[in-house]
Amino acid sequence: MSEENIKLLKKAGLKITEPRLTILALMQNHKNEHFSAEDVYKILLEQHSDIGLATVYRVLNQFDEANILIRHNFEGNKSVFELAPTEHHDHIICEDCGKVFEFSDNLIEQRQKEISEQYGIKLKAHSLYLYGKCSDIETCEEIVKKDEK
Amino acid sequence: MSEENIKLLKKAGLKITEPRLTILALMQNHKNEHFSAEDVYKILLEQHSDIGLATVYRVLNQFDEANILIRHNFEGNKSVFELAPTEHHDHIICEDCGKVFEFSDNLIEQRQKEISEQYGIKLKAHSLYLYGKCSDIETCEEIVKKDEK
DNA sequence: CTAATTGCAAATAGTTTGCATGAGC
DNA sequence: GCTCATGCAAACTATTTGCAATTAG
Numbered sequence: 001m002s003e004e005n006i007k008l009l010k011k012a013g014l015k016i017t018e019p020r021l022t023i024l025a026l027m028q029n030h031k032n033e034h035f036s037a038e039d040v041y042k043i044l045l046e047q048h049s050d051i052g053l054a055t056v057y058r059v060l061n062q063f064d065e066a067n068i069l070i071r072h073n074f075e076g077n078k079s080v081f082e083l084a085p086t087e088h089h090d091h092i093i094c095e096d097c098g099k100v101f102e103f104s105d106n107l108i109e110q111r112q113k114e115i116s117e118q119y120g121i122k123l124k125a126h127s128l129y130l131y132g133k134c135s136d137i138e139t140c141e142e143i144v145k146k147d148e149k
Numbered sequence: 150m151s152e153e154n155i156k157l158l159k160k161a162g163l164k165i166t167e168p169r170l171t172i173l174a175l176m177q178n179h180k181n182e183h184f185s186a187e188d189v190y191k192i193l194l195e196q197h198s199d200i201g202l203a204t205v206y207r208v209l210n211q212f213d214e215a216n217i218l219i220r221h222n223f224e225g226n227k228s229v230f231e232l233a234p235t236e237h238h239d240h241i242i243c244e245d246c247g248k249v250f251e252f253s254d255n256l257i258e259q260r261q262k263e264i265s266e267q268y269g270i271k272l273k274a275h276s277l278y279l280y281g282k283c284s285d286i287e288t289c290e291e292i293v294k295k296d297e298k
Numbered sequence: 299c300t301a302a303t304t305g306c307a308a309a310t311a312g313t314t315t316g317c318a319t320g321a322g323c
Numbered sequence: 324g325c326t327c328a329t330g331c332a333a334a335c336t337a338t339t340t341g342c343a344a345t346t347a348g
Contacts, residue, residue, distance in 0.1 A: 014300060015347055037338075040182055046333055052305045057338060073222040077313075092268050101268045111257050112279055119250045120239050121281040128277045132270040164322055164327065186313075201330045202337070206313060227312055 010067035019051045023059045027069060027083045033074060034080040034100055074129070076101070090128040097140045161215035172208045176218060176232045183221060183229040204256040221276070235257045248285060 005024050006016055014020060024042060027035070041056045057142040060081050063069040069081045074093050090108075092101040098138075108128070136141035154173050155165055163169060174183070175192060184192075190205045209230050212218040218230045224289040257277070263274035 003248075003286055017303065017347075020303075026157055033228075038336095042174055050305085054306075055304055056341075058303085061339095065213070077226070077228075079226075089289050094266055095271060095273065099197070101259050101265055103268070105260060105264055107258050108260050115252055115254055116241060116279055116281050118282050121241055121243055121250075121279070122245065122284050123279055123281040125280045126278060127280075129275060130270070131274045131276075132265050132272040134267055166322075167327065168329075187311095199330085203314075203327055203331075207328085212313095 008068060012062070012068065014066070016061060017142050019055050020059055020062075024063070024068070025054065027063075027081070031083055032102060033072075036078050036080050038078075039080075053090070061078060065128075074098075090130070092130040092132065094134045094140060095131055096133050099134065129146065158215060161211070161217065163211060165217070168204050169208055169211075171200065172205065173197060173212070173217065176212075180232055183223070183231050184238070185227050185229050187227075217249040221236075239279070241281065243283045244280055248283065 002021065002025075005028075007020060008024070009016055009020055014131055022044070022143070023040060026040060037053070037057050038059055041051075041053045041058065044051050044056070060069065060071075064071045064081065067084055070084050071079050071081055072091070073079055074091075085102075087104065089102040089104045091101060111124050151170065151174075154170060154177075157173070158165055158169055171193070172189060172247070175189060181286070184205050185207055186202070189209065190200075190202045193200050209218065209220075213230065214219045216233055219233050220228050220230055222228055238253045239257075241250040241252060242248070261275055262272050
């Protein structure tokens with residue numbers, strides 16, 4: 001596992017350092033979660049790591065550049081990162097509690113291709129975000145509570 | 150025209166003030182453009198307006214709340230706003246020539262609603278961008294030329 | 299050994315807020 | 324007249340950067 005990660009970093013032209021390996025492993029252990037730099041920093045603190053916040057930012061940016069992570073800008077003012085998925089997926093975000101679901105829908109994917117062709121464009125990529133509000137207010141609030149503790 | 154805008158503000162429960170009317174008109178005069186708060190402030194400065202930056206932020210936020218404007222978070226760290234389009238549409242962008250087509254597809258819209266429901270979220274909005282390359286190279290280049298002149 | 303990396307603190311960018319003054323209704 | 328709105332400066336949040344010390348290759 002760690003061998004794999006060392007290869008990954010080398011391929012990205014990055015030196016093998018403890019902060020980079022630690023943060024990479026952290027993101028891999030939270031595959032479908034979205035973490036801000038601050039989130040990552042807090043987890044590191046809990047693990048009694050002495051990696052500084054500035055390094056977290058630097059490493060996350062490098063990983064984004066290297067396509068190891070994907071950066072999202074869901075909520076206005078801060079970026080969140082997730083491990084780059086091997087399979088493409090889109091996102092549904094609750095505007096109230098910030099909960100994020102991931103989904104992938106063949107029907108939509110297919111239709112996108114058709115539409116692109118109609119406009120004479122060969123589709124290369126897309127970004128789709130659905131924004132809404134949890135219908136179940138209890139679930140919605142539960143998650144807010146989780147965030148606060 | 151200004152009558153219309155006064156109605157718009159009243160409907161949003163906002164008092165009719167000069168900063169709000171000015172900023173509203175400004176956004177209407179730049180229908181498909183995306184402005185950050187700073188952009189708006191700079192334009193106001195050029196017009197020798199004495200509206201403060203804090204007011205620009207407050208007004209843009211109020212207009213966003215009132216659905217007069219739409220807020221986007223394309224680029225990581227700042228929000229940009231555009232006049233809310235009367236009809237929803239999505240975008241196809243050619244990565245080579247920058248040409249943008251607007252489209253709206255009922256099948257995709259419908260499917261998005263279904264997916265959201267599956268995840269227990271009431272869909273409020275979405276953003277969909279298709280990125281690709283013009284299949285017809287001539288068209289693609291023509292437009293580049295057009296843009297450059 | 300040399301250049302890249304790190305931690306810390308200071309700097310910056312974008313945005314929000316407290317407060318006294320001024321304007322809408 | 325009473326409340327809401329504004330301008331200014333100060334506060335805040337997310338992020339970046341300068342620099343000296345440290346480490347990977």
